[in-house]
Amino acid sequence: MPGYDIAHALAGGLVLISLLLLYQDRLYALLNMYAMHALVLALAVAWQAHIQESPHLYVTAAIALVFKAIIIPMTLHRIIQRLGIRRQIEKVFGVGLTMLAGIGLIALSIVVMLKVTPDFDPLAREDLAFALSVILLGLLLMVTRRNAVSQVVGFMALENGLVLAAVGARGMPLVVEFSVAFSILIALIVIGLFLFRIRERFDTVDVSALDQHRGERQ
Amino acid sequence: MIPAGFSTAPALLLIPLVAAVVLALVPGYRFAARINIAASFLTLLAAVGLLSGLRPAPGSMLLVDDLNIVFLLVNAFVALTTSIFSASYIGHEIETGRLNRTGLRFYHSMYQILMFAMNFALLADNIGLLWVSVEIATLTTVVMVGLYRTHAALEAAWKYFILGSVGIALAMFGTILVYMAAHPVMGDGAPAMMWTGLIEHAAEFDPALLNLAFVFLLLGYGTKVGLVPLHAWLPDAHAEGPTPISAVLSGLLLNIALYAVLRFKLLMAANEEAIAPGPMMMAMGLGSLLFAAFMLYRRRDMKRLFAYSSIEHMGIITFAFGIGGPLASFAGLLHMVMHSLTKSAIFFAVGHVAQVQGSQSMADTRGLTVSHPALGWGLLIGILAIVGLPPFGIFMSEFVLISSTIETHPLLAVVLVIGLLLAFGALIRHGSAMLFGEPGKKTVPVKASLVPMYLHLALVLTAGIFVPPPIVEAFRNVAAMLG
Numbered sequence: 001m002p003g004y005d006i007a008h009a010l011a012g013g014l015v016l017i018s019l020l021l022l023y024q025d026r027l028y029a030l031l032n033m034y035a036m037h038a039l040v041l042a043l044a045v046a047w048q049a050h051i052q053e054s055p056h057l058y059v060t061a062a063i064a065l066v067f068k069a070i071i072i073p074m075t076l077h078r079i080i081q082r083l084g085i086r087r088q089i090e091k092v093f094g095v096g097l098t099m100l101a102g103i104g105l106i107a108l109s110i111v112v113m114l115k116v117t118p119d120f121d122p123l124a125r126e127d128l129a130f131a132l133s134v135i136l137l138g139l140l141l142m143v144t145r146r147n148a149v150s151q152v153v154g155f156m157a158l159e160n161g162l163v164l165a166a167v168g169a170r171g172m173p174l175v176v177e178f179s180v181a182f183s184i185l186i187a188l189i190v191i192g193l194f195l196f197r198i199r200e201r202f203d204t205v206d207v208s209a210l211d212q213h214r215g216e217r218q
Numbered sequence: 219m220i221p222a223g224f225s226t227a228p229a230l231l232l233i234p235l236v237a238a239v240v241l242a243l244v245p246g247y248r249f250a251a252r253i254n255i256a257a258s259f260l261t262l263l264a265a266v267g268l269l270s271g272l273r274p275a276p277g278s279m280l281l282v283d284d285l286n287i288v289f290l291l292v293n294a295f296v297a298l299t300t301s302i303f304s305a306s307y308i309g310h311e312i313e314t315g316r317l318n319r320t321g322l323r324f325y326h327s328m329y330q331i332l333m334f335a336m337n338f339a340l341l342a343d344n345i346g347l348l349w350v351s352v353e354i355a356t357l358t359t360v361v362m363v364g365l366y367r368t369h370a371a372l373e374a375a376w377k378y379f380i381l382g383s384v385g386i387a388l389a390m391f392g393t394i395l396v397y398m399a400a401h402p403v404m405g406d407g408a409p410a411m412m413w414t415g416l417i418e419h420a421a422e423f424d425p426a427l428l429n430l431a432f433v434f435l436l437l438g439y440g441t442k443v444g445l446v447p448l449h450a451w452l453p454d455a456h457a458e459g460p461t462p463i464s465a466v467l468s469g470l471l472l473n474i475a476l477y478a479v480l481r482f483k484l485l486m487a488a489n490e491e492a493i494a495p496g497p498m499m500m501a502m503g504l505g506s507l508l509f510a511a512f513m514l515y516r517r518r519d520m521k522r523l524f525a526y527s528s529i530e531h532m533g534i535i536t537f538a539f540g541i542g543g544p545l546a547s548f549a550g551l552l553h554m555v556m557h558s559l560t561k562s563a564i565f566f567a568v569g570h571v572a573q574v575q576g577s578q579s580m581a582d583t584r585g586l587t588v589s590h591p592a593l594g595w596g597l598l599i600g601i602l603a604i605v606g607l608p609p610f611g612i613f614m615s616e617f618v619l620i621s622s623t624i625e626t627h628p629l630l631a632v633v634l635v636i637g638l639l640l641a642f643g644a645l646i647r648h649g650s651a652m653l654f655g656e657p658g659k660k661t662v663p664v665k666a667s668l669v670p671m672y673l674h675l676a677l678v679l680t681a682g683i684f685v686p687p688p689i690v691e692a693f694r695n696v697a698a699m700l701g
Contacts, residue, residue, distance in 0.1 A: 117427060162390050
């Protein structure tokens, strides 16, 4: 299979950057790292478009490059400034524990994916294993952060993993449409963040405040 | 002469879309509410038109069969009655200033887009388009839940958004895996994503990949069904949004997600080597039933109470389809229809009750049958129906379900009955506290629309006594199809 090495390196790079996202403790650094994530995704998608000879995938790569790697991080940067959001990222667990969990998730996804796809061509199955790792790491980022902005970054990283999986599935229809649909979803999240001035995540750890909102205890 | 392949199915998509555009432009609320009702009525006509047996031409991206006709009819019917309820409900919200005119235009337009998305999810002959429609439906309900812009409403919308997006992402990964499983057999391109082709060739798919795909699909769409432990968005979203949306969420949107799960269950069943999806669905269903039954006791907010009751009933329905077989699937289908009708009727009542007293707190609610007889007795009938007392339709479906569970899994039948009894006790306790006794503090008059509520309750009562043979026949066919 031509181009196997490069595809492998790019998908693996995406997993590594997902791990890097996990230990950032400044919002701006997190955003820069996310821009890197999207950039590597754009390269990976463009490379797949090249080796699969499916030019429509270049659209997906372009969306990843322009929208996700440039526009979204810049917009979020501005929103953080405008709303005066605290730049420190509040974590639920310590960095060490989160990283260990992340490594565990990568191992899990590789074991699971490689086991169920023994007859697939190696590029597709390893792509899928990497994609699942990126998705699970995105989920981990979402559940271990309390700030709304870092949750959104977690969701966007998760979505990059989905794009990687969809692109790796050879000849899958609607991939471009999916990436457009997801971009709209992300744009709406970001707009919502700004319009409703969601500074922090609603703090679900403080149970008394929560119950008050829910009208369950007076 | 009707051309071959003619069907009213495209109208189910076009009418809501056109109505959404029109409603975004119409300023007056009375006029807009009427257009909303008219569009919903036309959509119902189109759905009834599907019964004529005319099907869309194969390969037209739309699929109509016995399974989705049931869902489409329930969808269109409840959409119509909710639009009637919505007219009077929203009228009151405008008068009290909770909603402004821009918000209103937005609301009506979103209502029709939601109908479009739900119909599209049911009709699409493509697992990708199904996913896209569920995403659109989620987004429209998110913005509607946050419509009042209070802190609690925004919190609920944000939570729903994040959890819903995660669910959607998991479902997407499952969808990709299904395509990967189909790809070696069916080759590149769209056919490997069409329901018709997938079911036909499912026997040749790689079973291990299908198993993994189903786990993701069940978790992803299960989030939208509101199955425990992925239910956390549901009570907040129901409690904080406008009540017509709570009715549509509980009555319809949960069903749409369930429909997706059922379709993928069919796909799994067509492959003999793949694991049986039944036990997973039974476990999640029973878990949801028990969890929700316990949670019902500590509620203080009435919309939240009935939201937990929806989790409970979606659990029962998922459990029934998980058991499978003609009898249990029949019970599941009947229960789903009855739950949609009863729960939306309850939300119609609860919406007006909350307006009458200006609060959703159950502690403030006393003696409704005395102070507002029409609303109070309606709510009472609704509660009696939802807890499964005879002679209502839910009693029928629960009875059939319990007897078929005793036949196949006697031990689980015990758990099922315990869950049902717990929920029964909780709802009766809360219900009697709200409905009887001395009326509470002073209330404001509300022009309530009682017709939709009593219409639903009458249907549920009729179904408990006598179900017309053609409907029984249709449900039997679907149950046989689901296996």
